[in-house]
Amino acid sequence: MEVMETPVTVVILAAGLGTRMKSHKAKVLHRAGGKTLVEHAVDTALALTSAERVFVVVGHQAERVRAIVSTPGIGFIEQTEQLGTGHALLAGREALSHLDGYLAIVYGDGPLLRAATVRSLIETLEASEAAGALLSADMPDPNGYGRVLRGVSNRVTAVVEQKAATPSNWRFAKPTWASTAIAPTCSGGTRAKCAPTIPRTNITSPTWSRYSTGPDIT
Numbered sequence: 001m002e003v004m005e006t007p008v009t010v011v012i013l014a015a016g017l018g019t020r021m022k023s024h025k026a027k028v029l030h031r032a033g034g035k036t037l038v039e040h041a042v043d044t045a046l047a048l049t050s051a052e053r054v055f056v057v058v059g060h061q062a063e064r065v066r067a068i069v070s071t072p073g074i075g076f077i078e079q080t081e082q083l084g085t086g087h088a089l090l091a092g093r094e095a096l097s098h099l100d101g102y103l104a105i106v107y108g109d110g111p112l113l114r115a116a117t118v119r120s121l122i123e124t125l126e127a128s129e130a131a132g133a134l135l136s137a138d139m140p141d142p143n144g145y146g147r148v149l150r151g152v153s154n155r156v157t158a159v160v161e162q163k164a165a166t167p168s169n170w171r172f173a174k175p176t177w178a179s180t181a182i183a184p185t186c187s188g189g190t191r192a193k194c195a196p197t198i199p200r201t202n203i204t205s206p207t208w209s210r211y212s213t214g215p216d217i218t
Contacts, residue, residue: 038108
């Protein structure tokens with residue numbers, strides 16, 4: 001494990017229903033490359049930080065996910081209602097409040113995310129004046145994916161689900177899919193760039209889900 005100079009806490013979002021997969025099994029419990037999707041996410045997290053700084057958000061089929069994530073020291077955050085990514089972070093605010101350094105938010109169903117990519121994203125944030133950094137990908141066919149809305153200086157203003165978007169949204173959107181996010185933690189209130197991610201969540205979906213948004217994200 002290559003230890004980051006600044007401590008990193010990784011939150012793995014693994015509570016979702018995975019309704020688009022049309023399966024009775026939680027999305028993160030499906031297998032790829034000989035492991036469940038959430039195990040791949042945990043491997044990436046452990047390549048960045050110690051187990052004590054890894055937290056898995058569980059909800060749908062929580063006990064089955066807990067049983068799969070067997071590494072000693074990893075913490076769990078219970079999201080009793082699955083109301084989106086922002087709501088998942090709100091559920092873990094108390095457990096995360098004492099931790100310093102950077103907060104990396106990753107999806108439990110992203111088995112191809114590499115630790116080197118997350119490190120690069122952190123370096124991008126450190127070299128900028130932004131409050132946080134978001135990893136996104138240009139999609140040749142973005143149908144079905146959300147869009148990243150950008151404003152002045154290409155700063156992210158919102159991430160909008162396709163079904164929640166308006167015609168005016170599309171005028172300012174790139175055909176991208178948003179993935180990992182990095183932000184400084186707010187422990188002790190001493191960080192000058194204290195990210196808005198956890199306390200500021202907006203309901204932007206017709207399904208009443210909360211999603212993490214905020215200004216000054218690069």
